[in-house]
Amino acid sequence: MALAKRARIKDVAEHSGVSMMTVSRVLSNVGKVSDKTRQLVLSAAQQLNYRPNVAARRLAGSKSFFLGLVYNNPSASYVSQFLLGALKACRAQGYHLVVDESGDELEKCINSISELIEVTQVDGLILLPPLCDEPKIIAALQESSVPFVRISPDNNLNASPYICMDDYQAAFEITERLINQGHSLVGHIIGDPNQGVSRLRYQGFLDALRSNQINLPPEYIVQGNFTYKSGLTATAQLLSLPVPPTAIFAGNDDMAAAAISKAHSMQIDVPEKLAVVGFDDIQLATSVWPQITTVKQPIAEMAELAIEMLVSGKFADITKCSPQNFRHVLDFNIIERESSSRDENK
Amino acid sequence: MALAKRARIKDVAEHSGVSMMTVSRVLSNVGKVSDKTRQLVLSAAQQLNYRPNVAARRLAGSKSFFLGLVYNNPSASYVSQFLLGALKACRAQGYHLVVDESGDELEKCINSISELIEVTQVDGLILLPPLCDEPKIIAALQESSVPFVRISPDNNLNASPYICMDDYQAAFEITERLINQGHSLVGHIIGDPNQGVSRLRYQGFLDALRSNQINLPPEYIVQGNFTYKSGLTATAQLLSLPVPPTAIFAGNDDMAAAAISKAHSMQIDVPEKLAVVGFDDIQLATSVWPQITTVKQPIAEMAELAIEMLVSGKFADITKCSPQNFRHVLDFNIIERESSSRDENK
DNA sequence: CTGAAAGCGCTTACAG
DNA sequence: CTGAAAGCGCTTACAG
Secondary structure, eight states: OTTTTOOOHHHHHHHHTSOHHHHHHHHHTOSOOOHHHHHHHHHHHHHTTOOOOHHHHHHTTSOOOEEEEEEOOOOHHHHHHHHHHHHHHHHHHTOEEEEEEOOSOHHHHHHHHHHIIIIIOOSEEEEOTTGGGOHHHHHHHHHHTOOEEEESOOSOTTSSOEEEEOHHHHHHHHHHHHHHTTOOOEEEEEOOTTSHHHHHHHHHHHHHHHHTTOOOOGGGEEEOOSSHHHHHHHHHHHHTSSSOOSEEEESSHHHHHHHHHHHHHTTOOTTTTOEEEOSBOOGGGGSSSSOOBEEEOOHHHHHHHHHHHHHHOTTSSGGGSOGGGOEEEEOOEEEOOTTSOOGGGO | OTTTTOOOHHHHHHHHTSOHHHHHHHHHTOSOOOHHHHHHHHHHHHHTTOOOOHHHHHHTTSOOOEEEEEEOOOOHHHHHHHHHHHHHHHHHHTOEEEEEEOOSOHHHHHHHHHHIIIIIOOSEEEEOTTGGGOHHHHHHHHHHTOOEEEESOOSOTTSSOEEEEOHHHHHHHHHHHHHHTTOOSEEEEEOOTTSHHHHHHHHHHHHHHHHTTOOOOGGGEEEOOSSHHHHHHHHHHHHTSSSOOSEEEESSHHHHHHHHHHHHHTTOOTTTTOEEEOSBOOGGGGSSSSOOBEEEOOHHHHHHHHHHHHHHOTTSSGGGSOGGGOEEEEOOEEEOOTTSOOGGGO
16 A cells, blocks of 8 residues: 555645756755755645655666665675664665675676675675785775775775774784783684684784784694684694793684683683683684683674765765775774683683 | 766667657567567667666656565665575666565554555565564555565465475474484474564474473473574573573574573583584684574575566566465575584584 | 667756 | 756557
């Protein structure tokens, strides 16, 4: 029934005694209209429960009110947290979100993005890592002139606006906490080598040690790839060292959870014999025992900001933007839980 | 550039020497066209890299090629697994997915669904549990006459086509496995009372005991709500019983993971002193130690089937469908892992 | 089996 | 500040 009676601009125009054009102007908030007629139109629209027809709008040449989200990130919890934030912001702004999981094949990925642009005609695009660092995708997007925002990108920082947090600083701080708690033999499991954040977190870790005059032998640093499985292997390696570490800083929570599991299965108590800290604060961090001390990454906030940036139109014509305004850094929090004991408080 | 040169139906028509109408017929696969002209049109379309303009299509009164997915399910991994399957199927069928997290307030939820229908003009809708059991939403949807498919619904089974698995049978079988392994004192943590699957799993559990002539005192059954936290509390209660259970069947994996954590923190070894089994096979099931024996629910397959049902048009006019064809049941698997030992093999 | 006409609901450009 | 005209790219319904 709602569908059958749906009001059109023409109805609103007749109802308020002005032309369709004036109604259109009022509703899209464009051009000058006198306050009086504006009120007239607005109340008529409300009375008729007018909702614009997006298809007609789009066809006539304006915005589609669709935004696209493309990802190939394997972490389900990362993606869903992001999705939640993005959806919330879209709703607030009157936009809808078209989601696409691109797969890992570069060719297919570019195809599905151009599909999204041509067929869905999105007004803007959000690229999640590690997809957002693919030069070919960036190039294709620039050519299409569709505005896009990248999340935690690692390269081509002048190519588009982007949102990130200070991974380096967070890693520095969480490592320093471990040091302040008396740990000097701290192991590190590096994240996916294809993601820039892995390097930043590793660097923050190293610098925290250095600034505390700790010399760590290289065998205490092991390469992982952000998966639970890689965390298992890496931890086994660390704990088999002649002098095993008393603490492990894993590059993300999945690997930290694995570190805890592996320690348990080797009869090593966490946190008594081994402190473990992670990164991200995904749901898993509070679904294992003991719960994981970690860095809370503001994933949902990143999503909301990304939508707002796209909607604002500030980056509509990227060639007119100064790359100085591209960088948006959000704050993090360190959350202390049971997987690392706080000796100083005991 | 792709956007600038985009071919229209008119171009394809001129290129192949037929009318626009014929091109339209060929491309939408509707009406009779001679094989010869069909080939002509098809090759012209390909040559020109023609892609239909969805907005124009929609405006002219045909399908929107958008499908909607609405959820309020709190389990991030459930939703993302579903999303993955849905996205894959959409891509295969040339559709796009508009996702909406509805929130828990019924009023807002109905609003956002009607928004989705009116503004986005989706051709069909998928409802995830527990949202899919809200009578008011079902009523609103029926009135709008938009086809919709529900996932694991609990009531109004004649209201729409739906997809589910045999939760009862799966619970029966996984419980019987525990019994066959020598457990007679098996505790159960019931899931969210608002979800039908909780009751079905509970019922399967009870009947497995009964069919094995086991009388279980009622205190071995505790109410949870599918969250990790509720699993913690429920397990504490079960393990404090004068004679604690030797096994726990949790209504889902989140609660099973909590059962393992709680047992650990009470110095009770899993699976030696306590076997734990869950339900769903979400990522968490393999991210804790020991990994959880569980029922693998075919979430992604459910999503794919839902999309296919919507696209097929079989349920386009629901008033013409026989409710006998509504029910679609998918198979499950029981996956044995380390959280429950297999005594018979030792 | 094929085509000419009209129209979907909106916005762009052009006038005043 | 306001409006009449034309058109976006497609499909529906009507002819033949």
